[in-house]
Amino acid sequence: MAKKKAAPAKPALLAVRGITRSFGDRTILDGVDLDVRAGEAVGVVGPNGSGKSTLLRCIVGADEADAGESTLAGTVLDERRPEIRADLAIVMDDIDFFPDLSVVEHLDLVARAHSTPDAEEVVNAVLDEVGLMEVSGQLPSTLSSGQRRRLALASAFVRPRRLLVLDEPEARLDVDGVAWLGDRLVAEKRAGRGVLLVSHDADLVTRVCDRVVRLGTAAGTPDDH
Numbered sequence: 001m002a003k004k005k006a007a008p009a010k011p012a013l014l015a016v017r018g019i020t021r022s023f024g025d026r027t028i029l030d031g032v033d034l035d036v037r038a039g040e041a042v043g044v045v046g047p048n049g050s051g052k053s054t055l056l057r058c059i060v061g062a063d064e065a066d067a068g069e070s071t072l073a074g075t076v077l078d079e080r081r082p083e084i085r086a087d088l089a090i091v092m093d094d095i096d097f098f099p100d101l102s103v104v105e106h107l108d109l110v111a112r113a114h115s116t117p118d119a120e121e122v123v124n125a126v127l128d129e130v131g132l133m134e135v136s137g138q139l140p141s142t143l144s145s146g147q148r149r150r151l152a153l154a155s156a157f158v159r160p161r162r163l164l165v166l167d168e169p170e171a172r173l174d175v176d177g178v179a180w181l182g183d184r185l186v187a188e189k190r191a192g193r194g195v196l197l198v199s200h201d202a203d204l205v206t207r208v209c210d211r212v213v214r215l216g217t218a219a220g221t222p223d224d225h
């Protein structure tokens with residue numbers, strides 16, 4: 001009897017090949033490969049200093065790898081390219097805000113800059129979802145650290161995206177906030193988006209991620225002199 005042919009594997013939305021990065025004589029990343037398919041979440045875990053943030057920065061083109069390449073839907077990934085910026089929502093840990101734009105003005109700006117359809121409705125829905133409605137008129141400097149984190153996350157959710165790249169998005173969130181984030185990232189996958197998640201929260205990684213890439217022990221620790 002003829003065997004059923006297996007369905008062909010979906011091509012990767014994000015394909016990372018051979019990313020290598022050294023600082024001085026310390027090699028932090030040595031030929032890292034990973035794929036994220038549409039509708040899939042991949043976790044990146046490892047101790048402090050193991051290179052997780054460096055890997056994300058090299059992937060999105062915010063840092064230049066010594067070797068290797070990342071492609072998003074077949075196009076070399078560089079966050080300065082408009083066609084890449086349209087598809088890629090990034091939440092890193094070093095988000096800056098304009099000091100004189102309120103919460104709602106930030107989200108409006110991001111939504112309109114990325115031509116989000118029905119920007120006003122989307123911004124209101126996301127403000128409500130992340131619990132920032134009450135502080136929507138406040139300036140970033142007057143927000144609590146968790147509220148600033150929620151604003152950074154909200155900025156990713158008011159714009160079109162095919163891939164989310166998140167560096168410790170759970171940092172500073174309260175228990176309900178982390179639970180919401182887990183639900184939201186699962187919903188992102190269901191909507192066919194890819195998620196690349198660096199996190200120290202094992203429960204969040206288990207809940208959201210289909211696969212996990214583990215980076216090695218922190219290079220150079222403990223200090224040996």
Ligand SMILES: Nc1ncnc2c1ncn2[C@@H]1O[C@H](COP(=O)(O)OP(=O)(O)OP(=O)(O)O)[C@@H](O)[C@H]1O
Pocket residue numbers: 023028046047048049050051052053054055219
């Ligand atoms: N621009 C730089 N110059 C020199 N060393 C750097 C630079 N950026 C990162 N490093 C080093 O590379 C290593 C990896 O840093 P990275 O921030 O990627 O770690 P991480 O896995 O994200 O850690 P954490 O869990 O603390 O966020 C660290 O030892 C760090 O000091």
Ligand SMILES: [Mg+2]
Pocket residue numbers: 052053054167
């Ligand atoms: Mg980091």
